[in-house]
Amino acid sequence: MADNEENEIIEHHDDEEMERRGTQRSHSQSFLESVTSLENDDHNSTQSSHRLLAYSDALIAIIATVMILPVAHTKFQENEVKQELKESIQSLLTTKVSVYLMTFLIVTVAWAAHVRLFQVIERIDDTLALLNLACMMLITFLPYTFSLMAAFPGSVLGLTFFCACVIVIGLIQSYVLLAIVIFLPYISLSIKWIWNKAVGDSGQVEDTDPVLFYNYLPSEPLSKERVEAFSDGVYAIVATLLILDICEDNVPDPFVVKKEFNGSLLSALLNYGPEYLAYFGSFATVGLLWFTHHSLFLHVTKATRLMGLFNTFSLAFVGGLPLVYQLTNEFPRGSRNELEAVQISCVIIFFAGLFQLAIWIVGLFNERETLHPYVRYGGREHAFMLAKLSLYPCVALGTFFSTCVLSRFSAPIFHMMEIGVPFAFLLLRLLVRAGLALLRRLFCPVRPDVDRIPVEGDDLQLPINDSRNLG
Amino acid sequence: MADNEENEIIEHHDDEEMERRGTQRSHSQSFLESVTSLENDDHNSTQSSHRLLAYSDALIAIIATVMILPVAHTKFQENEVKQELKESIQSLLTTKVSVYLMTFLIVTVAWAAHVRLFQVIERIDDTLALLNLACMMLITFLPYTFSLMAAFPGSVLGLTFFCACVIVIGLIQSYVLLAIVIFLPYISLSIKWIWNKAVGDSGQVEDTDPVLFYNYLPSEPLSKERVEAFSDGVYAIVATLLILDICEDNVPDPFVVKKEFNGSLLSALLNYGPEYLAYFGSFATVGLLWFTHHSLFLHVTKATRLMGLFNTFSLAFVGGLPLVYQLTNEFPRGSRNELEAVQISCVIIFFAGLFQLAIWIVGLFNERETLHPYVRYGGREHAFMLAKLSLYPCVALGTFFSTCVLSRFSAPIFHMMEIGVPFAFLLLRLLVRAGLALLRRLFCPVRPDVDRIPVEGDDLQLPINDSRNLG
Numbered sequence: 001m002a003d004n005e006e007n008e009i010i011e012h013h014d015d016e017e018m019e020r021r022g023t024q025r026s027h028s029q030s031f032l033e034s035v036t037s038l039e040n041d042d043h044n045s046t047q048s049s050h051r052l053l054a055y056s057d058a059l060i061a062i063i064a065t066v067m068i069l070p071v072a073h074t075k076f077q078e079n080e081v082k083q084e085l086k087e088s089i090q091s092l093l094t095t096k097v098s099v100y101l102m103t104f105l106i107v108t109v110a111w112a113a114h115v116r117l118f119q120v121i122e123r124i125d126d127t128l129a130l131l132n133l134a135c136m137m138l139i140t141f142l143p144y145t146f147s148l149m150a151a152f153p154g155s156v157l158g159l160t161f162f163c164a165c166v167i168v169i170g171l172i173q174s175y176v177l178l179a180i181v182i183f184l185p186y187i188s189l190s191i192k193w194i195w196n197k198a199v200g201d202s203g204q205v206e207d208t209d210p211v212l213f214y215n216y217l218p219s220e221p222l223s224k225e226r227v228e229a230f231s232d233g234v235y236a237i238v239a240t241l242l243i244l245d246i247c248e249d250n251v252p253d254p255f256v257v258k259k260e261f262n263g264s265l266l267s268a269l270l271n272y273g274p275e276y277l278a279y280f281g282s283f284a285t286v287g288l289l290w291f292t293h294h295s296l297f298l299h300v301t302k303a304t305r306l307m308g309l310f311n312t313f314s315l316a317f318v319g320g321l322p323l324v325y326q327l328t329n330e331f332p333r334g335s336r337n338e339l340e341a342v343q344i345s346c347v348i349i350f351f352a353g354l355f356q357l358a359i360w361i362v363g364l365f366n367e368r369e370t371l372h373p374y375v376r377y378g379g380r381e382h383a384f385m386l387a388k389l390s391l392y393p394c395v396a397l398g399t400f401f402s403t404c405v406l407s408r409f410s411a412p413i414f415h416m417m418e419i420g421v422p423f424a425f426l427l428l429r430l431l432v433r434a435g436l437a438l439l440r441r442l443f444c445p446v447r448p449d450v451d452r453i454p455v456e457g458d459d460l461q462l463p464i465n466d467s468r469n470l471g
Numbered sequence: 472m473a474d475n476e477e478n479e480i481i482e483h484h485d486d487e488e489m490e491r492r493g494t495q496r497s498h499s500q501s502f503l504e505s506v507t508s509l510e511n512d513d514h515n516s517t518q519s520s521h522r523l524l525a526y527s528d529a530l531i532a533i534i535a536t537v538m539i540l541p542v543a544h545t546k547f548q549e550n551e552v553k554q555e556l557k558e559s560i561q562s563l564l565t566t567k568v569s570v571y572l573m574t575f576l577i578v579t580v581a582w583a584a585h586v587r588l589f590q591v592i593e594r595i596d597d598t599l600a601l602l603n604l605a606c607m608m609l610i611t612f613l614p615y616t617f618s619l620m621a622a623f624p625g626s627v628l629g630l631t632f633f634c635a636c637v638i639v640i641g642l643i644q645s646y647v648l649l650a651i652v653i654f655l656p657y658i659s660l661s662i663k664w665i666w667n668k669a670v671g672d673s674g675q676v677e678d679t680d681p682v683l684f685y686n687y688l689p690s691e692p693l694s695k696e697r698v699e700a701f702s703d704g705v706y707a708i709v710a711t712l713l714i715l716d717i718c719e720d721n722v723p724d725p726f727v728v729k730k731e732f733n734g735s736l737l738s739a740l741l742n743y744g745p746e747y748l749a750y751f752g753s754f755a756t757v758g759l760l761w762f763t764h765h766s767l768f769l770h771v772t773k774a775t776r777l778m779g780l781f782n783t784f785s786l787a788f789v790g791g792l793p794l795v796y797q798l799t800n801e802f803p804r805g806s807r808n809e810l811e812a813v814q815i816s817c818v819i820i821f822f823a824g825l826f827q828l829a830i831w832i833v834g835l836f837n838e839r840e841t842l843h844p845y846v847r848y849g850g851r852e853h854a855f856m857l858a859k860l861s862l863y864p865c866v867a868l869g870t871f872f873s874t875c876v877l878s879r880f881s882a883p884i885f886h887m888m889e890i891g892v893p894f895a896f897l898l899l900r901l902l903v904r905a906g907l908a909l910l911r912r913l914f915c916p917v918r919p920d921v922d923r924i925p926v927e928g929d930d931l932q933l934p935i936n937d938s939r940n941l942g
Contacts, residue, residue: 058707133758155736236529265626287604
């Protein structure tokens with residue numbers, strides 16, 4: 001990766017170098033042109049867009065996820081009310097949660113447009129980088145306009161802001177697109193023509209490929225790197241959202257400690273015990289969901305639209321995790337609200353895992369396009385992947401039903417689940433191997449290599465078959 | 472980059488494949504071993520660590536920056552007090568800010584240790600990925616223990632927690648290091664020996680290089696990619712910290728709008744006007760500082776320790792930006808507090824930019840190791856880089872002194888600066904070109920190619936000299 005990028009930059013600067021000289025000494029131009037046949041026109045410093053894209057992905061991921069915060073913090077304000085009303089959580093949160101989901105989808109759509117744009121553009125210059133930042137700024141403003149719309153459904157102002165943002169983003173992006181894709185080749189050609197007319201030398205007009213700055217493949221699936229970077233951003237911010245609250249609210253006030261706990265810091269901190277547990281539980285769950293996502297995308301080469309959509313759904317559910325973990329620890333032990341909070345947590349984990357599984361299944365349906373060749377056979381790696389991806393949905397489902405039955409012990413069951421799952425992941429490879437060995441012994445006791453006969457003739461298999469024939 | 476990673480994964484899975492077959496049919500093993508001479512022992516699936524590192528970088532960056540939030544939110548609580556006491560901001564914030572800076576440095580040290588560890592480890596497996604997540608979880612807990620220490624200097628508890636975290640992190644990391652670097656080669660060799668004894672075939676014991684999993688270069692400078700990823704994370708979270716607050720606090724309450732503004736949403740929103748401006752200003756400043764950082768690291772190949780340190784300092788100041796931008800808009804127009812807030816903003820921007828400049832200067836001192844060859848000459852690109860990096864320090868210094876003189880207009884001057892700087896960046900290349908042309912005309916009117924004579928004989932220059940001699 002480093003090498004690749006380095007090469008690009010060195011190339012670019014070779015011709016930067018070249019251009020610098022070229023403007024001052026025209027008779028060495030033809031020589032330099034033959035050394036590196038890169039762009040020779042006036043836009044002078046282009047760079048690989050890799051880091052710009054990574055930064056944009058991080059920004060958009062944070063913005064998409066941030067809208068869960070108002071939802072989470074509403075609960076704090078209604079802390080007192082809640083005790084008296086004993087109202088069901090669901091009815092309290094529905095509008096807020098739907099606003100969260102809608103903004104998440106809207107921001108993700110903006111991200112997808114950004115991805116498409118930069119699939120066309122391959123190299124950037126300074127102006128483009130600055131325009132991209134302006135675009136980012138407007139995208140970060142989208143959630144706010146949307147929450148205005150949700151708070152004031154009667155007013156047309158929120159909608160106006162929202163539309164204005166979307167239009168300006170569209171204008172910037174299409175300006176960039178137009179400027180780069182459509183006009184630039186003509187401009188560069190005409191500049192070259194004028195240059196050649198003016199300087200007068202060289203029969204060497206070798207038409208340098210105008211397809212340098214961009215690379216237009218409209219039906220290409222989403223690039224894997226950007227889906228990964230965006231997902232990483234979401235997972236990272238979700239994993240740390242709870243520590244934001246812990247750092248802010250859970251450092252006890254020295255006066256309170258002195259007055260209520262006789263100066264004993266330890267007993268004051270024990271008061272916050274459940275929240276630490278919630279933090280570690282949420283961090284571990286998000287971390288492990290990231291881990292399965294990471295394992296999944298090791299096998300993926302390209303993401304189709306449907307896979308991108310399922311990924312977005314999975315991320316939207318992941319974004320809800322800090323909220324419900326917080327809820328879990330806000331209610332008194334054994335109350336109906338606690339049970340509901342635990343069950344909502346299970347449902348969210350279930351769907352987050354299920355959509356990851358869906359990505360894998362969609363990938364399998366288009367395996368020629370989307371997966372690495374080695375996972376197509378259906379061997380052990382395949383089974384292992386399936387086990388990894390179905391672990392969370394299964395565990396969440398199990399926890400859900402066991403809390404339905406043993407509703408008094410919902411919180412302990414949930415915490416046991418949290419503690420158990422990481423160990424399950426550690427032992428998963430052993431378990432899968434044991435399970436497959438068992439299956440093999442049960443179903444094909446005579447010919448142990450039945451499952452290895454290639455389903456589709458693949459050239460990777462050929463040398464092995466040969467050696468088998470020889471042996 | 473994609474290709475590189477793909478190759479690695481394909482390689483790894485080739486031998487995964489190989490291993491799967493190998494366990495079942497030993498007579499084809501020797502053939503397969505000759506196909507790919509990668510690891511043949513029992514730890515079965517290794518992966519490129521690239522994405523794991525990117526995720527870790529994002530997590531640590533968020534954690535490092537998050538501690539500014541308690542500082543920023545203290546001000547909200549003291550909103551009422553402030554009006555009466557007219558106390559100077561500096562005295563209010565010093566302890567909080569010092570806690571922020573200390574945690575930032577501590578987390579950065581943890582990050583640097585993580586970087587060193589993964590300069591040794593090149594490939595990971597699932598267990599390692601899970602251990603890394605556990606390590607991350609503890610690192611995210613560090614700021615909290617530190618703020619406990621700061622709040623209760625008398626109690627030994629905070630210190631105990633802090634030390635416990637550090638020790639456990641150290642244990643995990645050194646466990647990983649020991650396991651991988653020291654024991655693994657022996658384990659793998661002995662397993663291979665046992666395997667060969669047990670299976671009995673093959674004189675082909677070709678000692679597969681044990682230096683596969685790791686690559687130990689203790690004095691190597693920090694890798695550029697990880698410094699970039701960490702910096703990106705910090706810039707991204709800082710840029711969006713203000714929108715967190717805006718989304719939470721600045722959606723007006725429908726009841727208030729109906730009561731106080733006669734139902735006019737627009738006039739209610741105009742109330743928040745300054746905060747939007749603060750958001751856009753802060754986003755633009757952080758974005759442009761990211762932009763200069765990005766331009767700077769395009770020219771850097773490796774970061775020395777000192778450059779890493781300066782980068783950390785620069786990032787720590789950047790982390791302070793949301794705080795002061797918020798302050799700027801909290802005080803009544805023309806008050807002494809407003810002037811102080813604006814001046815603190817200028818100081819922070821000044822230092823953030825200055826440390827970036829320092830990175831560049833340190834890089835120039837070790838240019839053989841750290842910079843790309845093409846920036847060593849001192850030509851136009853060099854001057855342009857210098858102009859880019861010194862723009863923010865100069866502007867901040869100018870704003871600072873002009874607010875000292877025209878203290879009544881501090882806020883308008885500051886906002887003008889914010890609006891002007893992006894345009895300055897857009898026009899910078901033209902300005903630098905014009906400036907250099909002017910300098911050339913002034914100082915070397917006779918020989919226009921004086922500045923292009925190579926300072927140190929570099930082979931890149933040779934062909935051009937040749938062609939000049941020929942022409």
